[in-house]
Amino acid sequence: MKKTGLFFGTFNPIHIGHLIIANHMAEFSDLDHVWFVVTPKSPFKAKQTLLGDHHRYQMVLEATQEYPKLEPCDIEFKLPQPNYTIDTLTHLQERYGDSRQFALIMGEDNLNGFHKWKNYEAILEYYQLYVYPRISGQKIAEALKDHPKIHRVAAPVMEISSTFIRREHKAGKNIRPLLPESVWRYMDEMNFYR
Numbered sequence: 210m211k212k213t214g215l216f217f218g219t220f221n222p223i224h225i226g227h228l229i230i231a232n233h234m235a236e237f238s239d240l241d242h243v244w245f246v247v248t249p250k251s252p253f254k255a256k257q258t259l260l261g262d263h264h265r266y267q268m269v270l271e272a273t274q275e276y277p278k279l280e281p282c283d284i285e286f287k288l289p290q291p292n293y294t295i296d297t298l299t300h301l302q303e304r305y306g307d308s309r310q311f312a313l314i315m316g317e318d319n320l321n322g323f324h325k326w327k328n329y330e331a332i333l334e335y336y337q338l339y340v341y342p343r344i345s346g347q348k349i350a351e352a353l354k355d356h357p358k359i360h361r362v363a364a365p366v367m368e369i370s371s372t373f374i375r376r377e378h379k380a381g382k383n384i385r386p387l388l389p390e391s392v393w394r395y396m397d398e399m400n401f402y403r
């Protein structure tokens with residue numbers, strides 16, 4: 210059965226940090242594919258300056274077009290908001306469970322707050338977590354430290370954020386190298402984040 214890693218995010222916009230992590234997972238872990246699950250509304254995040262779902266999806270599509278192992282996923286667009294990962298996993302399992310095995314991809318920073326996620330125990334019971342390093346300075350909860358479902362993958366550490374890209378683009382700085390070229394063009398043509 211194919212193993213698909215799920216990389217959840219708002220991708221507002223997707224940047225090369227996201228792409229490098231996803232590609233690393235698809236090439237250097239036992240995951241066969243990575244899906245970028247574009248989230249309409251993340252439970253703990255304010256919705257300000259959030260572009261429409263379809264524009265964020267389109268940018269993920271542009272970014273992944275040359276990467277056969279990477280794909281965008283819009284499953285959360287039709288689900289209730291805010292989007293809880295456990296509910297999305299249930300839907301994905303129902304729809305694709307016969308042919309795919311799903312796993313979660315997350316950064317160390319997200320793992321630190323993972324115990325606050327809806328039904329996180331159920332997520333850990335049924336799914337593997339692939340965790341990549343981030344500079345967060347926070348310690349990982351004791352209970353999760355040597356958890357058998359949590360796999361650490363030594364992906365490159367890229368401290369780029371969408372917040373930085375939006376803010377500095379608005380301020381007139383050149384942030385072009387931080388985005389895949391096609392995403393930069395889409396963003397520029399559409400006049401986003403100005």
Ligand SMILES: Nc1ncnc2c1ncn2[C@@H]1O[C@H](COP(=O)(O)OP(=O)(O)OP(=O)(O)O)[C@@H](O)[C@H]1O
Nearest residue numbers: 217218219220221226316319367368369370371372
């Ligand atoms: N440079 C990066 N390297 C690795 N992981 C990242 C990086 N930037 C974001 N992530 C992670 O990717 C996932 C999706 O990113 P998301 O778009 O939600 O966040 P973000 O880029 O930090 O955006 P924002 O700055 O708007 O909060 C999140 O789990 C986030 O922690």
Ligand SMILES: O=C(O)c1ccc[n+]([C@@H]2O[C@H](COP(=O)([O-])O)[C@@H](O)[C@H]2O)c1
Nearest residue numbers: 217218219248251252254293294326327
């Ligand atoms: O399910 C939850 O309770 C939950 C709580 C916080 C975040 N998430 C997921 O994690 C993803 C990254 O979160 P964020 O807020 O760092 O962008 C986001 O897209 C959500 O799908 C999920």
